[in-house]
Amino acid sequence: MCGIIGYVGEKEALPILLDGLRRLEYRGYDSAGVAVAGKKGVKTARAIGKVAVLASRCERKTLSGMAGIGHTRWATHGKPATRNTHPHTDCTKSFFIAHNGIIENHEELRTELTKKRHIFKSETDSEIIAHLIEEEYRDAQNLEKAVQFALLRLRGTYGLAVMPNVLPGKIIAARMGAPIAIGLGEGENFVASDAVPLLPHTRTVLYLEDGEMAVVTAKGHAVRTLQNKLVTRGAEMIEWSADNTQKGGFPHFTLKEIREGPEVVRNTLRGRLIMENGLANLGGLQNITQSLHNAKRIIIVGCGTALHAARVGEYMIEEYAGIPVEVESASEFRYRKPVLDKETLVIAISQSGETADTLEAVREAKRKGTMTLGVTNAVGSSIARETDAGIYNHAGPEVSVLSTKAYISQLVVLVLLTMHLGRERQMSLSAGKRIAKELEELPKKIEKIFAQEKEIKKLAKKYAKYEHLLYLGRKYNFATAFEGALKVKEASYIHAEGCGAGEMKHGFIALIDKNFPTIAITPETSVYDKMLSNIQEIKARGGRVLAVATEGDRRIMRLADDALYIPKTLEMLSPILAVVPLQLFAYYLTLERRLDPDRPRNLAKSVTVE
Ligand code: F6R
Secondary structure: OOEEEEEEOOOOHHHHHHHHHHHHHHHOOOEEEEEEEEOOEEEEEEEEOOHHHHHHHOOOOOOOOOEEEEEEEOOOOOOOOHHHOOOEEOOOOOEEEEEEOOEOOHHHHHHHHHHOOOOOOOOOOOHHHHHHHHHHHHHHOOHHHHHHHHHHOOOEOEEEEEEEOOOOOOEEEEEEEOOOEEEEOOOOEEEEOOOHHHOOOOOEEEEOOOOEEEEEOOOOEEEEEOOOOEEOOOOEEOOOOHHHHOOOOOOOHHHHHHHOHHHHHHHHHOOOEEHHHOEEOOHHHHHHHHHHHHOOEEEEEEOOHHHHHHHHHHHHHHHHHOOOEEEEEHHHHOOOOOOOOOOEEEEEEEOOOOOHHHHHHHHHHHHOOOEEEEEEOOOOOHHHHHOOEEEEOOOOOOOOOOOOHHHHHHHHHHHHHHHHHHHOOOOOHHHHHHHHHHHHHHHHHHHHHHOOHHHHHHHHHHHOOOOEEEEEEOHHHHHHHHHHHHHHHHHHOOEEEEEEHHHHHHOHHHHOOOOOOEEEEEOOOOOHHHHHHHHHHHHHOOOOEEEEEEOOOHHHHHHOOEEEEEOOOOHHHHHHHHHHHHHHHHHHHHHHOOOOOOOOOOOOOOOOOO
16 A cells, blocks of 8 residues: 655655655555655655656755655545645644554544644544644653654554654654565665665665554664564565666566566576475475474465465365365455364465455464464565465565566465475375476466467457456366456456356356457366367357467367467466466556556555555
């Protein structure tokens, strides 16, 4: 959700803040603002829309200073408008705040503060934080204490940066349920909602835990809990480089990240396959070797694309490791009363490692004494830190709001996990070796799919006129149907539905006509003939079909109106290939509709609020 950047050091803050906000734009692009502390006090600039609009409004002379905070907004309370744009301040303009999260008791606090004659300028829940600090400062006359007391009154979630006018050169950051990273530099320090905007400056990052507050100056930082206990946790080194977060010559991050697929597979596999034994070596599982050995049941949780990956994982683990698996959306799991025990393993899949519902699902499992395993891409993220063990995706930073390369890496991780669990149970050496060999072939096979990019573009031109698309898949590609549809909905705003092919006759088929084409995911697998029957049924009702099929499949050529091809691979790996043309198809449909795939409306990359 919203992005936060803060800087204190010896350089002009404004260019650093604007660059940080540009890199954070994937977290929200409803509006953006900065506050810079200079010789004449704190000055602000705010604008609706993209950071570029804000940048064009920022006068360097007025906004000169060596400390500042910035915010890019994904609106929750109050529509996108200048008055609702952060940084917000109090009545005396002494405290400027940038907030990510939701303050649940904002109405009662607003009523209380209004009675004390505070005047609110926005409709946001966030603004009350500045007024609360003002109120507490009046009594405490101490910035840290005022912030601490104000925070203790909040219910809800926050990742917060507070910059005072009264004591320039200091930023206070705090976290409760929404991530905050402190970037440590030489003679300068940073605060941010994630590590990405810090990468051009430093890769040494300290993540705050819930209920912690950091006082950050140019010379150092000090972390305490809200109960005033000193925290001495060390910083971490981030592997990602700033180059990974640039478009690198591509018109959009979305296309760049789809094209990174082959490299991502290589990176996810690197050092993890023991070919001769058909084994996967996953260092992050060492802590829980015995518990994994004893696991009798697995529950995989995630949201959106991660949930689709979970579904593929379910099929793989059940087929090859023989462990019962359930898949559940994290947002449901956390609120119902799941029956958990010591022989259950909860796997949380999350690219960002910060999705609020997935993180809460992990906490719910831990409260019940259940072992947790995180599959995350962001090193040091909350889910990576809070789970008992983890497997990193190593996909590099994913900037596009559409999750593409992370999905591929999640599937590869799940294959590795299946091998790990399977080989000590029912999976034979030859099956392990076969999977390992096929995994190594995947990068080349994804490259082959890219060779059809022109054809995909042409098909996108043809299909962009439709308002509805049905995505149909079975067994391992059941999830591919949902994932393909999700990509199209998110970016092109075409109404697309995923459907298990066997379910089609139970309702969906009523929608089929010449205006409702079907994308049928039909590689040569154990359910190929069933898929062909479904395609026949659609054709018999006047529906158009675009098939994703295996190279050289002549039957599909005769049956479908259009086809895209993927190389042959093992059935369990087919979702990794089948999703690639669908990602490209969604990208080009979006361009055909003259939309920006990197900034779909209403979406933000990391859903850190419920
Ligand atoms: C889809 C997409 C979202 C995310 C979901 C979970 O393209 O990006 O559906 O997959 O918000 O995010 P993570 O994986 O960060 O938990």
